[in-house]
Amino acid sequence: MYCIAEDCSFGWTPFGVECFKFFSQTVDWVRAEKNCQSLDANLASVRSKAQNEFLMSLVPVNTRVWIGGHDAEMEKQWLWTDGSPFDYTNWCKTQPDNYKASEHCLEISYTDKRCWNDQTCTTTKGYICARDRI
Ligand SMILES: [Ca+2]
Ligand SMILES: [Ca+2]
Structure with a gap:
């Protein structure tokens, strides 16, 4: 369900009951979550x-x-x-593999199949924040 643009701040895109924004700045997973929280998002x-x-x-x-x-x-x-339930998944084949017992964070758009992979949390990537519509 798409909603009218006024439901989200400028630069954020509505989907369902939330607004989303992609940040291209590459940071580790904890910094990414903290950056989202600073925007009243996760x-x-x-x-x-x-x-x-x-x-x-x-x-x-x-x-x-x-x-x-x-x-x-x-x-x-x-x-x-x-805090939402972890029901839907789109793992790549053979993932999550917890490689070297050190992969505990979720990256998406992995490989040309754009599926999900568990990754070492300290590696740096862009990220997507989501917050409730205003
Ligand atoms: Ca793991
Ligand atoms: Ca993995």
């Missing part, structure tokens, strides 16, 4: 295939970005930073 969560495709429309191809999924507290127990 790193984006994904609840449907349609929303996943919407997020891809915000991101240049061949550009991996952080969103709000993490399993840092307990391995394989994925959570969203905004």
Whole structure:
């Protein structure tokens, strides 16, 4: 469901009940979440295939970005930073692999299939913030 532009601040794009913005500045995952929080937002969560495709429309191809999924507290127990249920997923084949037992953060637009990968949280990428519509 798309809504009128006035529902979001300038530069943010509405989808469902939220507004989204892609930031190309590359930072680690914790800094990305903190930057979103400073804007009264969180790193984006994904609840449907349609929303996943919407997020891809915000991101240049061949550009991996952080969103709000993490399993840092307990391995394989994925959570969203905004507290919503972790139901929908779009993992790449063989992912998440927790490579070297050190991958606990979620990057999207991974490979030309633009699927999801668990990645080391200290690597730097652009990111997508989401906040409730105003
Ligand atoms: Ca992990
Ligand atoms: Ca991985």
